[in-house]
Amino acid sequence: MKRVTIKDIAREAGTSYVTVSHYLNKRGEKFSEETAARIEAAIRKLGYIPNRTARKLARNRSYTLGVVLPPAMASLSPARLLRDNPFYTEFFAAVQARAWEYETDVVVTGDVGDEALFTWVMSYQLDGVILFASEVAQRLKENGKQRGQHLNTIFVGLEGPSPFLDAWVTIDEVSGIVQAVSYLVSSGHKRIAFATGDYHTSPVNAARFSGYQQALASANLSLDERFVLVDEVSFEGGRRIGERLLVLMKNARVSAVVCVADILAAGIYKTLLRAGKRIPRDLSITGFDDLGIASLLEPELTTVRQDIVRRAALCVDCIEHAYQGKPLSSVCLPVELVLRRSTAPYRYTR
Amino acid sequence: MKRVTIKDIAREAGTSYVTVSHYLNKRGEKFSEETAARIEAAIRKLGYIPNRTARKLARNRSYTLGVVLPPAMASLSPARLLRDNPFYTEFFAAVQARAWEYETDVVVTGDVGDEALFTWVMSYQLDGVILFASEVAQRLKENGKQRGQHLNTIFVGLEGPSPFLDAWVTIDEVSGIVQAVSYLVSSGHKRIAFATGDYHTSPVNAARFSGYQQALASANLSLDERFVLVDEVSFEGGRRIGERLLVLMKNARVSAVVCVADILAAGIYKTLLRAGKRIPRDLSITGFDDLGIASLLEPELTTVRQDIVRRAALCVDCIEHAYQGKPLSSVCLPVELVLRRSTAPYRYTR
C-alpha cells in the first residue's frame, strides 16, 4: 500500500532526497563513503524501487516505442494481425526483446486512421515509431509538421530512402525473389507462378513482383499474366490461390510457385494436399520470411530467409541511437534462399 | 518540439488550467457555454493531446498490466516463448486487444527470477499481473507482503482457488482431456498414448494427465506407463515424442495419442509424416488449444478448443473490475472437442 520513494530513503539515510536521486543516477562525481553506505543501507532496508512513470515524466523521455502494424485488408485489430500473420508476431517479439535491453517499453497499434494514430503517438510521447507502411509514415510525419510538432521520432519502414523516413532497415526484397525464381529456373522449371498480395498498394509486394519479372527476363522466360496470383496475404488467401493453382497446373502445366510470404505457401499446401497433390512432385513451392511455420510444414518449405530478429533489433537500435545523438545508419539486410524439401527439379513426366 | 499542455489551453482560453483539467475529466458538473466553447476551441486550435505519463502519475494508477510468461524450460527470453509457442502469442494478442479498450498498456516478461520479477511489477506499479504459474504468483505475493507492499494487484493464473490468487480464469482442463480420450475410446482405440510436458512442475499438465487417467479408468482400460510420453512442450519436443511413438506403434500397437498442446501434435505430425506414416490411418492424434496451427496442419487437427480470446479478455476484465471496486468473479471456462480429420476409428488391420 505504502509506496517507498526516494524521500523515504532520504529520511532513513538522513540526507536530502535530492542527494539520493543524485546517488542513484551517479550524478555528483563522488559521495562520501558515509552517505553512500547509508543510502545503500536505506535502499536495501526499505526495498526501494524506482517508479518508471515518474522517471519518464521527469526525464522528459517516454522510454517507449511504438510499432504500427500495416493496414491489414481483412482485420482491423492489431491482435488479429498478430495472430493471423506470424511474421508480425515474430517481429514484435524480437522488438520486445531488444527494447527490454534498453529498458524501453513497446506499444502496438494497427490501422486506426491518421488522426488516431497521431494522437496515439503523441499521448505516449513515443521515442520512436516503427512502421511498415510508408504512406502511413508520411501522413504521420506531415500531421506532426502541420501542428508544429516536429516529431523527433525515427520512422523505420520497409521502404528505402524517402523524405519522411528518418531511417530504415530494409531487406533485399528483389534479390530474395530473384534467388528463388532463378533457383527454380535452374532446376528446369519454366512455368513458374507468383503468389502475392496486392502490389499496387504494397511497395514490398511491388518490389518482390519486380524481382519475379527480372528473374524471368534474365532467364529469357516471358511473363504470363495468368500466373500472377493475387490475394490477401494470409492462410486463407493462400488457400484460394491454391485453388487457382490447381487449375493452372492442369491447364497451363505450371510446375512451381514462388510466394511472397510463408503463410501464403501454407495455404497453398493445404489446398494442394487436400486435393491429393504431392509436394514437390506435383508442384515446387517457395516461401518468403522463413517463419517457424516453414519448418512445421511437411515437407519443410524452401524459403527466402530474412533475419527478423536482427532486423527488429536494428530498428530499436536506430531509435536508441537517435536519443544518444548518434547518427542513424540505415541498412539493407541481405536475404538468403534456404533450400528445403518443397522444391524439386522439373520433371517432364509427372 | 513544443509540447501543448493544459496550461497552453488555459492561456488560449483565458481560464485557469485547472478548469481545463476539470472540463477534460467532466468533473465540475457544469460549465458555462462560454468557457466550454472556448476550451474546446483552444484544444482544437492548439491540437492538445493528453500526456499519458503525466496522467498516470497524477492519477496514482499505472493503467498498465503485466503478463508473466511461465518459466520455459528451454528459452529464457519471453520473446522466444512468444515465438515458439503460439498459445502465448494468441493469448498475449488477445490481452492486448482487450486492454486497448480500457486504454491500458500491457508489458510482458518471462522467468527473470523472483527478485527481478517483483522489481518489475513495482517499477511499473502494475494494476494487475496475469501469470501462468501459481508458484510464481505465490512467491510474488509473499515477496510483496514481506515488504509491507500489499500488492493491490490481481493475480490470474491457470490454477483454481488458492490463497495467493485474487482471481482466476481457468478452463476445464480435466474435462478437455477426458473428452478427447473418451472420443478415441468410443472410436475403438484401446492403446492410447499421452503426450505431455512435465506434470510434476506444471499443475496444468498434472490436471490434464489426471483427465487421461480418469478417462482410461472409466473405460476400464489400464494405464500403461510406457504410453506416457513426457518432453518439453514445443515443436521440437513433439518431434522427439514422435520418435518414441513410432516405436510404440510398432511394438505396442499404440493407435492414438492425446496431446496436451497443439504444438506438440505439430511436432508429432512432422516425425510421423517424414517416416512415411499416414494420419489418421496409422495414428489418430488429438491436440489441445485449437491454435491457428491446428487448421494449418494436414490433416487438420482434432483438438480440444479453448476460447483464448475470451479467456484473455476475462483476465483483463478482472483487473479492471478490481479498480472499479467491483467484486472479482473467477470463472472456469468450458472447453469443447473439435472433431477434424486427424482422428479415425480404430481399425485392427493396418
Added chain:
DNA sequence: TTGTATGCGTTATCAT
C-alpha cells in the same frame, strides 16, 4: 461554475 493550493515520484539547475 471556477480557481487555489497541493501532490504524484523523479530529475535538473544552480548554489553552497
Added chain:
DNA sequence: ATGATAACGCATACAA
C-alpha cells in the same frame, strides 16, 4: 560533496 528550489504534466480536495 550536498542540498534548496523548480520543473515534468496532470489531477483532486477544498474554497470561493
